[in-house]
Amino acid sequence: MKLSEISDRIEKARAGANIWENVKLLAVSKNVDTNAVENLFSQGQIDFGENRVQELKRKCEILVDLPLKWHFIGTLQKNKINQLITLKPVLWQSCNSFELAVAVDKRLDYRLDTLLEINVANEDSKSGISADEAIDTYRKIKAECKNLNLVGVMSIGAHSDDLKEIIKSFELTYKIFENLQKSGAAICSMGMSADFETAIKCGSNMVRLGRILYA
Numbered sequence: 001m002k003l004s005e006i007s008d009r010i011e012k013a014r015a016g017a018n019i020w021e022n023v024k025l026l027a028v029s030k031n032v033d034t035n036a037v038e039n040l041f042s043q044g045q046i047d048f049g050e051n052r053v054q055e056l057k058r059k060c061e062i063l064v065d066l067p068l069k070w071h072f073i074g075t076l077q078k079n080k081i082n083q084l085i086t087l088k089p090v091l092w093q094s095c096n097s098f099e100l101a102v103a104v105d106k107r108l109d110y111r112l113d114t115l116l117e118i119n120v121a122n123e124d125s126k127s128g129i130s131a132d133e134a135i136d137t138y139r140k141i142k143a144e145c146k147n148l149n150l151v152g153v154m155s156i157g158a159h160s161d162d163l164k165e166i167i168k169s170f171e172l173t174y175k176i177f178e179n180l181q182k183s184g185a186a187i188c189s190m191g192m193s194a195d196f197e198t199a200i201k202c203g204s205n206m207v208r209l210g211r212i213l214y215a
């Protein structure tokens with residue numbers, strides 16, 4: 001689908017919800033090659049997301065001449081921490097434990113904007129902090145990891161055919177986010193190709209879209 005069509009759908013959902021003045025689109029490029037990234041860039045897209053450090057590095061190197069902003073959205077292996085830090089992503093969206101936060105914080109020599117990943121539907125297949133522990137963990141990271149600049153939360157909606165379950169998971173993420181706004185949270189990253197309009201209605205201000213951009 002053309003970027004302009006997706007942007008129109010995001011804008012329509014945003015206007016309907018009328019919670020935010022702007023909802024940001026992160027283009028997830030994990031399943032496409034650099035030519036698809038260049039194509040989206042030529043349509044005005046700047047923010048891109050990858051879920052593997054090795055692939056992020058590869059694309060960064062090939063596309064070094066483009067003024068792109070890279071987000072890291074995948075599970076971060078301990079042995080890839082240094083490499084990720086070197087790549088200086090604009091946002092690390094997938095900080096999924098206190099322990100990992102400490103490990104990254106220790107190695108950082110600059111402040112890295114970071115989101116806490118919440119496993120809001122409590123699914124074994126997903127990583128992230130449980131909804132129950134999210135607020136405490138966020139505050140603890142904020143207090144103890146001075147090189148991590150926590151700026152919000154990220155979640156993946158419930159994996160379900162039942163729209164009610166999906167809505168419930170987004171509403172819970174948004175509730176946690178609202179609670180953390182007084183601790184500086186500004187980004188509520190939720191919504192993917194299958195559910196981004198629902199996520200925006202529930203308060204998302206950043207959607208992460210992959211498949212739909214290339215369909």
Ligand SMILES: *Cc1c(COP(=O)(O)O)cnc(C)c1O
Nearest residue numbers: 028051073192193208209210211
């Ligand atoms: C792959 C991925 C996306 C994009 O998913 P699509 O269904 O392709 O839109 C978003 N967020 C994360 C964390 C992902 O891994």
